[in-house]
Amino acid sequence: MIRINDNYQKLAGAYLFSEISRRRSEFEKEHPDDHVISLGIGDVTKPLVPAVIDEMHRAVEDMGKAETFQGYGPYLGYDFLREKIVEHEYASLGISAEEVAVSDGAKSDTANFQDILGTDNVVAVADPVYPVYVDANVMAGRTGGIVYLPSTEENGFSPQTPSRSVDIIYLCSPNNPTGTALGRDDLTAWVEYAKANKAIILYDAAYAAFITEADVPRSIYEIEGAKEVAVEFKSFSKTAGFTGTRCAYTVVPKECMAYDRNGEAVSLHDLWSRRQSTKFNGLSYIIQRGAAAVYTPEGQDQIKETIGYYLENARIIREGLKALDITAYGGVNAPYIWLKCPGGMGSWAFFDKLLTEAHVVGTPGEGFGSCGKGYFRLTAFGSRENTELALSRISKLSF
Amino acid sequence: MIRINDNYQKLAGAYLFSEISRRRSEFEKEHPDDHVISLGIGDVTKPLVPAVIDEMHRAVEDMGKAETFQGYGPYLGYDFLREKIVEHEYASLGISAEEVAVSDGAKSDTANFQDILGTDNVVAVADPVYPVYVDANVMAGRTGGIVYLPSTEENGFSPQTPSRSVDIIYLCSPNNPTGTALGRDDLTAWVEYAKANKAIILYDAAYAAFITEADVPRSIYEIEGAKEVAVEFKSFSKTAGFTGTRCAYTVVPKECMAYDRNGEAVSLHDLWSRRQSTKFNGLSYIIQRGAAAVYTPEGQDQIKETIGYYLENARIIREGLKALDITAYGGVNAPYIWLKCPGGMGSWAFFDKLLTEAHVVGTPGEGFGSCGKGYFRLTAFGSRENTELALSRISKLSF
Helix, strand or coil: CCEECHHHHHCCCCHHHHHHHHHHHHHHHHCCCCCCEECCCCCCCCCCCHHHHHHHHHHHHHHCCCCCCCCCCCCCCCHHHHHHHHHHHCCCCCCCHHHEEEECCHHHHHHHHHHHECCCCCEEEEECCCHHHHHHHHHCCCCCCEEEEECCCCCCCCCCCCCCCCCEEEEECCCCCCCCCCCHHHHHHHHHHHHHHCCEEEEECCCHHHCCCCCCCCCHHHCCCHHHCEEEEEECCCCCCCCCCCCEEEECCCCCEEECCCCCEEEHHHHHHHHHHHHCCCCCHHHHHHHHHCCCHHHHHHHHHHHHHHHHHHHHHHHHHHHCCCCEEECCCCCEEEEECHHHCCHHHHHHHHHHHHCEECEEHHHHCHHHCCEEEEECCCCHHHHHHHHHHHHCCCC | CCEECHHHHHCCCCHHHHHHHHHHHHHHHHCCCCCCEECCCCCCCCCCCHHHHHHHHHHHHHHCCCCCCCCCCCCCCCHHHHHHHHHHHCCCCCCCHHHEEEECCHHHHHHHHHHHECCCCCEEEEECCCHHHHHHHHHCCCCCCEEEEECCCCCCCCCCCCCCCCCEEEEECCCCCCCCCCCHHHHHHHHHHHHHHCCEEEEECCCHHHCCCCCCCCCHHHCCCHHHCEEEEEECCCCCCCCCCCCEEEECCCCCEEECCCCCEEEHHHHHHHHHHHHCCCCCHHHHHHHHHCCCHHHHHHHHHHHHHHHHHHHHHHHHHHHCCCCEEECCCCCEEEEECHHHCCHHHHHHHHHHHHCEECEEHHHHCHHHCCEEEEECCCCHHHHHHHHHHHHCCCC
């Protein structure tokens, strides 16, 4: 008799966004004339930049001619893209193009990476957390061993190394949902912990392009020794507006090891290559060409302008909240603002107040974990007009 | 201590194509002036058709304008594509657009589908077999329970239902590597077996567009009752030359069930949706637009011309071999020809003879399983000129 993977029944319901959507729909039904602004979803709104568009047109042309047509590509990506990534993201960090594996998304990669790791490993995640890290591990049967590391106002939203030994550590910096970034000392402590405990760090740096402060690491490989214990995930989704275009990459340094049943070291780079060549067939040529255009001089100028636009939205939200005496974090090195609901209000109570009184939708922090209780996430990905309008409406509320 | 997934160490080496490549390189190094023709790899060579190219240009334009820009798309694909798939591939078969999940490849889907199934299930595959089915299950720990079903000249390359009970059955029709297709009676027997044994059939129909004979089913859902026990995988890779463009889809009917630990029926459709929404972020908008253009009247005419071109290559190979008294199968409903090495020659001996004497590369059948011993695969995806030249060279050999 065909049996399901019973671990799927241990997953928490995908409650958060469906509940947001339900409450919003209900309100809109009752108030059809009110214009609801969403600062809730982490999706970009600005179109792809001209350098990417032009290059994708050229790549589409390539696919229409026998001389330039591309069939199956390399499983881990074309060299033309992998080399550009290394040149621009890892210059002087000692990462080679072979260590970069191109894929369709950081979500896919952060979820799939646990495939190559044993089910007995103990997983640590921050609380609040991007839910995919947890769900992918629950699906694989690591249901007992998830350790939640509080990421709170008290520790500056920097999850601390635990006293017990864990094996897999997910770190997301700049962070979704808190909008804060880990500093050099924070990361150094984690790299040292990983070395001492023979653990690995799965470092999600999907928002690295939003870092503005000079002393915040853009890559975990800026930390001495990180190559032995860390895998890094980056994406073009937020960097260049590729959420609907799809391109990301994972860096698995050749010296990054895990251990087999006999305690022998095995290269995670080889295992990830084997996983991808078996279960993935490479990313579309057209999309990889478009991603490579991000690294042209025009591409770099153009994406910086877009990122600057979102960061200005973040500033408007941050300062708007400050003017209202609402405590808020993030928004300096990330497109997310993490605010403390005023007057000790709960996340969902604040959601309802914002929706019904200001017609603004955000994301209740407790949807990301218990440490998110009493917090609320706003995103900087809206249009300038909507962002300003949302803040102006919020400023008229009394808390 | 971080542990690897030890099942990866149980994988057979990816020996076949690297060994082919090694022998070819060695020959070319020693004979730099000889022009080696490959009829070995299952990759297309004709460019994308104009209808697809034009539509992808339009989609790239959409991504460059704020009014038409697309961010995150639906996890399971845009309705514009899912509806076209249902209309053209499943008209009158009672499949709804909701039951079609778009992805980046049939390889990804056939490999990932086992994710939602318990590790204790017993897997059956044909021998010879597309290696991904086996490898994906070995990676997941189903190492003990793989049942190989001989697919031989004696049974007309139609793997028979086993006397023992198995839970997951991979069927590929038209078949890679044998180039043969299962008939209505074959499939009916499998559907009945699956019902009687509460098994599910994972039906890989990636080559369905090559079927020319009227009585060969294009979909397993042509068989009464199949919706309760079968999942179907189809792809644009060979249908429309998307091997480097990437688009496929999986049909999971809502009535297709598996069972939890308490014996309760659980909808595989819901589990697959949950898997994809957690571990996948949807396929690029641009590519989905291109795939939808395959279903325009021009697109249909154009891809039929390309498929006709490959099928004519298949006829040339098939009849060329026949004229040499070499027994060969397939090539009527598939782009693959499966020949019996003449004179009782082994697969690799035949490979070496073809390479060194005719400068033609093919694929030794034993690379696909023990029942492939003494067989050899040629593909119809070369150019007409190369296909004819290869056959002319082979015709000069003496066996």
